[in-house]
Amino acid sequence: MAIREVSLWLLLLCICSCCAWSKSVELNYADALAKSILFFEGQRSGKLPASQRMTWRADSGLTDGAADDVNLAGGYYDAGDNVKFGFPMAFTTTMLAWSVIEFGSSMKGQLENAKAALRWSTDYLLKAANAKPNTLYVQVADPNADHRCxxxxxxxxxxxGVYKVTPQNPGSDVAAETAAALAAASIVFRQSDPSYSNQLLRTAIKVFDFADEHRGAYSDSLGSVVCPFYCSYSGYNDELLWGASWLHRASQETAYMGYIQSNGHILGGEDDVYTFSWDDKRVGTKILLSKAFLMDKLEELEVYKVHSDNFICSLVPGTPQFQAQYTPGGLLFKGISGSNLQYVTTTAFLLVTYAKYMRTTGEAVSCGATTVTAANLVSLAKKQVDYILGVNPAKMSYMVGFGDKYPQHIHHRGSSLPSVRVHPQPIHCGDGFQFLYNSSPNPNVLVGAVVGGPDSQDNFADDRNNYQQSEPATYINAPLVGALAFLAETVQKPVLY
Incomplete structure (x- = not known):
């Protein structure tokens, strides 16, 4: 299949999956970008600033950490509950930072809001990493108790209660992801706040050394409170390679390149696994290292470009390596967990990021006899983002507050209960279930939240009890921030279907 044929295939896929239900839809990517960032204010824990725009939220978790005589106020609730899970929070932080690194110049008036969202998380991770020697705090609250309310x-x-990893009870996965987050964020703040950037990088180095020297999965140390919520299913090798890759990019120290070259083959660098998420970093690492090969001319990293090309080919129907699944409406469907859109947003981000690298260097991807260009990757990513924003069989935006039709009954405690400004009296543990089970729309609009999304047949239940489909999460939104920034900049006018 020639380049022209690939473009034709993408056009036909779009036409076949869109024409049956869509007459005309205008997508304002800049508006979606602003809302995707605003969402993070609804997830904040701690003392809220005067600049808080999601005004139905108020201060919370102010004494977090007191159980171990440390200050762990701040950070984010990961999804619709009130637990602060360090593993997905760190991944969220890394992806927010990567979004700003690659596409910050496209964010226009939203750049400072994106950096504020990032800093809310890094401030917390610095506390978690520096509170006590040889200790990384990785969670606040028992999710089993929390979910009973x-x-x-x-x-x-x-x-x-607070949960930590130590040399005796290691957590290389969560520690290396935390190192990646801090290292990536240090790049974001290098020009605007050099002192803060240096603090982030120093802490990243310390935490990575801790992760590498005391190897073990945090699920083994903290299984009862992290599983089945955020078990480290892929193990910790992928995070070690991911963390080293970000430290190399942030520090440019040759020692990290040596680490990558010496350990990459045993840390998952040669595995063709195509799911990028809070748990599995392998394909994301390969795209990241491909940048160093394509743009920085580090020839020793060519193998990662080969694996990145394999990932691209896996997404394109008709190629020998094709293995992805799409819904009848054209949405990438992984079928790994109920929250499918988390995989869609990470994939869309990787597609536009790799397309950026390819455009800069004039590269293309060869999938057997098929040649795939940067433009093809952008088209595929755009289709996935457009689906999320409402170009789908249900004609529903899966971003709350975007478009005329979006989920009204999301699985989210703060959104579903009357706000403290409207109902200042406490609503205790069991008393809130009346709001979970009623049929009324959520009283507080969690603007910008992207929910788990539809099933393999494009069906979606706007039901608070169906958490698999209706629960938002920070790690769904974070990669979407970068993809939306790219589209807002490159698509000059809203697209008409």
Missing amino acids: WERPEDMDTPR
Whole structure:
């Protein structure tokens, strides 16, 4: 199949999957970008600033860490509950940072808001990493107890115990991901706040050394409180390679390149696994290292470009390596967990990022006899983002507050319960379930939240009890920030279907 034929295939795929339900839809990517960043304010824990725009939220978790005589106030609730899970929070942070690194110049008036969202997380991760020697705090609150309640963050009366990894109870996965987050963020703040950037990088180096020297999965140390919520299913090798790759990019120290070259083959660098998520970093690492090969001319990293090309080919129907699944409406469907859109947003981000690298160097991807260009990758990524924003069989935006039709009953405590400004009296643990089970729309609009999304047949239940489809999460939004920034900059006018 020639280049022209690939472009034709993408056009036909779009026409076949869109024409049956869509007459005309205008997509404002800049508006979606602003809302995707605003969402993070609804997930904040701690003392809220005067600049808080999601005004139905109030202060919460102010004494987090007191159980171990440390200050762990701040950070993000990962999804619709009131637990602060360090593993997905660190991945969220890395992806927010990567979004700004690659596409910050395309964010226009939203760049400072994106950096504020990033800093809310890095401030917390610095506390978690520096509170005590040889210790990384990785979680606040027992999720089992938390899930027995339905209450606002502002009313929490469930145990706020803290959980940590140490040399005796290691967690290389969560520690290396934290190192990646801090290293990536150090690049973002290098020009605007050099002192803060240096602090981030120093801490990243320390935490990575801790992860590498004391190897072990945090699921083995903290299984009862991290599983089945955020078990490290892929192990910790992928995070070690991911962390080293970000430290190399942030520091340019040759020692990290030596680490990558010496350890890459045993840390998953030669595995063709095509799921990029809070748990599995392998394909993301290969795209990241491909940049160093394509743009920095580090020939020793060519193998990662080969594996990145294999990932691209896996997404393109008709190629020998094709193995992806799409819904009848054209949405990438992984079928790994109920929250499918987390894989869609990470894939869209990787596609536009790799397309950027390819455009800069004039590269293309060869999938057998098929040649795939940067433009093809952008078209595929755009189709996935457009689906999320409403170009789909249900004609529904899966981003709350975007478009005329979006989920009204999301699985989210703070959004579903009356706000403290409207109902200042506490709503205790069991009292909130009446709001979980009623049929009324959520009283507080969590603007910008992207939910888990439809099933393999494009069906979606706008039901608070169906958390697999209706629960938002920070790690769904974070990569979408970068993809939307790219589209807002490159698509000059809203697209008409």
